[in-house]
Amino acid sequence: MDIGRTVDGVVDDALITGNEYLYLGVSWVPGVPTLDLVEVCSVRHVRVPVVGRRVAFRTAAPDRFCTGRYGFADRIGIDYLPCPxxxxxxxxxxxxxxxGLDEFRFAHNFHQGGYAPPALTEYMNQPHWVYVATFADASSKVGTATDARRRSRIDEQGAVTASYVAHTRDGRTARI
Structure with a gap:
């Protein structure tokens, strides 16, 4: 799904009808599927539960807009930071x-050495899982997740099925 601005996306107390929202995707952070949106006028991050609700979108512009970045909250947590x-x-x-400000971008090459921000190094020092996820179109991917994000990571990606193939002492080992 392309990332674009949405209008009148979901009826919810957190959303204002008629405002524009940037669609980020679906997450499972509280354990249930939620739409992750950013309100365009306030740059406020909004999570909207979707179970049992009717959801509709209308694209307001054909362009792709910045989805922001993630920053480290602590050793385990990663916070979403909208594009100001x-x-x-x-x-x-x-x-x-x-x-350029996204510290997590160094994670993909962490196992090869080189520069890694201190927060990423700390994040990578915790146990990680390696999994194979398979999707509805029969494609598969290998991914990694921390212990804390083991379940939600696969749910967020929309996998039909997944298997954990290894539990490693840290993120570097998981990526070798």
Whole structure:
């Protein structure tokens, strides 16, 4: 699904009818599927539970907008940080500014050495799981997740099925 601005996305107490929202995706943070949205006018992050609700979208613009970035809250937690300017996205889902500030981007090459921010190093020092997730189109991917995000990580990706194939002492080992 392309990332774009949505209007009148969901009827919920947290949302204002007629406002524009940037659709980030679906998460399972509280253990139930929720829409992750950013209110365009306030840059406020909103999570809207969707179970038992009717959900409808209307695209307000054909452009892709920056989805922001993630920052480390502590050793385990990662916080979502919306793009303060809501710039158009470059080639990825982020503008150049947010991509440059995204500390988590170094995770993909962490096992190869090189620079890693202190918060990422601490995050990678906790146990990780390696899994294989399979999707409805029969494609599969190998991924990693911390103990704390073991279940929600797979749920967020929309896998039809998944198998955990290894439990490692840290994130570096999981990526080798």
């Amino acid at each position: 300017r809501q710039e158009r996205a470059d080639q990825s889902a982020q503008c150049a500014r947010c991509a």
